Amino acid sequence: MRIIESVKEMQEYSEALRNTEHRIAFVPTMGYLHEGHLSLMREGRSRGDCLTISIYVNPTQFGPSEDLSSYPRDFEKDRKLCESVGADVILFPPDREMYPENYQTYVDVEGVTRNLCGLSRPGHFRGVATVCAKLFNIVKPHVSFFGKKDYQQLVTIKRMVKDLNMDMEVVGLPTVREKDGLAMSSRNTYLKPEERESALSLSRSLKKAKQMYDGGERNAARIIEEVTGYIKSFPHTRIDYVQICDTDTMKDMDALKSEAVIALAVRVGKARLIDNYVFGEPLSIP
Numbered sequence: 001m002r003i004i005e006s007v008k009e010m011q012e013y014s015e016a017l018r019n020t021e022h023r024i025a026f027v028p029t030m031g032y033l034h035e036g037h038l039s040l041m042r043e044g045r046s047r048g049d050c051l052t053i054s055i056y057v058n059p060t061q062f063g064p065s066e067d068l069s070s071y072p073r074d075f076e077k078d079r080k081l082c083e084s085v086g087a088d089v090i091l092f093p094p095d096r097e098m099y100p101e102n103y104q105t106y107v108d109v110e111g112v113t114r115n116l117c118g119l120s121r122p123g124h125f126r127g128v129a130t131v132c133a134k135l136f137n138i139v140k141p142h143v144s145f146f147g148k149k150d151y152q153q154l155v156t157i158k159r160m161v162k163d164l165n166m167d168m169e170v171v172g173l174p175t176v177r178e179k180d181g182l183a184m185s186s187r188n189t190y191l192k193p194e195e196r197e198s199a200l201s202l203s204r205s206l207k208k209a210k211q212m213y214d215g216g217e218r219n220a221a222r223i224i225e226e227v228t229g230y231i232k233s234f235p236h237t238r239i240d241y242v243q244i245c246d247t248d249t250m251k252d253m254d255a256l257k258s259e260a261v262i263a264l265a266v267r268v269g270k271a272r273l274i275d276n277y278v279f280g281e282p283l284s285i286p
């Protein structure tokens, strides 16, 4: 397994692979890898001749008061995990490679980024779209893998790839959860022991939303009210949003007519956790 820090070296490596008809699978991450990341990597391994993982904590997607400096990092552990799934390359660029002096170009995906995390984290998706566009130009993948845990991010990347005619497939994969239902996240490490139970309010409330939907409820406000009340009944929780949106447009819905996702962002102590459920899909939460 190669570890590449230079943009130029990565581009040359990928170009050589493309010229010899190799299929490049790519999983972009911010590191501190867990089973959620590994599920994307295993799928990438099975669908590409070369599997490249990027590990880069992208400063442009963090707001000024967010956790950029405290974001967890453990490159040695990540390296071993990448090796364990048979990755070929880790792209591990320093900031000066990604955003050299005088950098001034950003990608703004409009409609789908304007709701949900776009409201509570201004500039976040501009940073995400920009870094992904750059990584795609550096890694030159045929197929890239993203988690549905970050549902709005997946929709944003799919939109960007389509709108900018990027010649690449984007695959979304299911959320991997702990046994008790908590969606795996590098940020779960921020949870203090007494907050861990409260973090379960997210997944458990999604189960409640599913039960209401399966029982025939189609009124978004009623589901949101139930979910909000449930999350608030746990200590240490502070809701950023509970919303039900159309899965294509990410716009709020009143009645669940087309395909809909319920999306949550909740602060539990100093961790800001997100989770979601697409109505009608399976959900395995105890």
Ligand code: AMP
Residues within 6 Å of the ligand: 028, 029, 030, 031, 035, 036, 037, 039, 040, 145, 146, 147, 148, 149, 150, 173, 174, 175, 176, 177, 183, 184, 185, 186
């Ligand atoms: P991150 O390192 O948090 O930026 O995540 C990198 C990729 O892993 C993104 O596509 C995420 O959606 C995905 N991911 C993160 N957590 C999970 C999870 N629990 N299950 C599936 N995919 C995940």
